Amino acid sequence: MNRLTPIGEDRLPLSGVRVMVTRARSQARELVEKIEALGGEAYEFPLLKMVPPTDTGPLDYAIGRLDSFDWVMFTSVNGVRFFLERMRQLGVSPDRMTGLVAAVGPKTAAELAKHGWTADVIPSDYVAEGMLTALQGRLTPGQRVLLPRADIARKTLPDELRRMGLQVTEVDAYETVIDGANAPEAAERLRRGEIDAIAFTSSSTVQHFTQVMAPYGLDGLLASVRIACIGPVTAETAKRLGLPVHAVAREYTVDGLLQALTANLGGDVHGTHI
Known part of the structure; x- marks a missing residue:
């Protein structure tokens, strides 16, 4: 046009x-x-409507072990909101996070900043592929990665991280319903x-x-x-x-x-x- x-x-x-x-x-x-x-x-x-996961067990377990992860990677603003809201409900302080944080874009990073978390990596292309490019050289095989995401999120990021030798834990931070x-x-x-x-x-x-x-x-x-x-x-x-x-x-x-x-x-x- x-x-x-x-x-x-x-x-x-x-x-x-x-x-x-x-x-x-x-x-x-x-x-x-x-x-x-x-x-x-x-x-x-x-x-779309975003709602808490039907089964919060995997999410709660990951939050309880938050300090065991080398990376927490957020691929949406909603992922941040639901994840941190569940942390608040469980009485887990954001200070429990000791690893690095990646955010898919500036809005996701800004949402993290509201809760005192600083994104160590923000890609220039705000998709999973951009995240992978931005992480090049910063990942080591064997590192533990937590991905709090939507139940319908694409598998590109976790699949590629596993191929690179990282240990990836995916949890549903929220569910998307029609x-x-x-x-x-x-x-x-x-x-x-x-x-x-x-x-x-x-x-x-x-x-x-x-x-x-x-x-x-x-x-x-x-x-x-x-x-x-x-x-x-x-x-x-x-x-x-x-x-x-x-x-x-x-x-x-x-x-x-x-x-x-x-x-x-x-x-x-x-x-x-x-």
């Missing part, structure tokens, strides 16, 4: 663009507010042409979207809708599930996603100024 060029000094980059936000309700506010600040209209269609309560309303908005773009912020939101919208005839609903993904992993999931992908963020963050929406979807959605 061509880069958007403004038609007036007072026109905002996403003026008139109606964007469906599929993030969990607890996480959607930042993206919604930034879309609106850019002149767009955000429609919240939360597809939330399709608003599917009928969302389908009707798509059918009436009231949505111009859909913003996907994770592979799980894509998977849940296709699942809950399948009964409504997904192909027909998306005929005139543009899809933006927060990064290549999410985009690949969308393509694998048969969704067209029109924009992929270069920086795998909310701001990167907004840049993709602005540069690639803004004016081209209505064909008014490209």
Whole structure:
């Protein structure tokens, strides 16, 4: 697509663009507010709910042995929040952590900092592959690694760490469950042409979207809708599930996603100024 060029000094980059936000309700506010600040209209269609794990036994056991790990690696803000909340419930002090800490990106690192933990490693690419690259030269076979993650997290990171000879303990810090309560309303908005773009912020939101919208005839609903993904992993999931992908963020963050929406979807959605 061509880069958007403004038609007036007072026109905002996403003026008139109606964007469906599929993030969990607890996480959607930042993206919604930034879309609106850019002149767009955000429609919240939360597809995920994050809840504590059904069985906290493995998580509790790992927390009780926290000082035995050489590394604790966090791959999401939610992983930090749920892990540290469980530590608080168990009465375990953050000071119990004596090893090194890795965070998948600056927002995850910032969440750690709120609780007094400093990330020793933050990759420049905010995905598992970027984490592995950033850790090169800092890992030693035999080191013990704790990965507190979502129950549906990808296996790329733990599998590669094990291949490198590290002892990896994976625990579910939280579970991700589908939330399709608003599917009928969302389908009707798509059918009436009231949505111009859909913003996907994770592979799980894509998977849940296709699942809950399948009964409504997904192909027909998306005929005139543009899809933006927060990064290549999410985009690949969308393509694998048969969704067209029109924009992929270069920086795998909310701001990167907004840049993709602005540069690639803004004016081209209505064909008014490209």
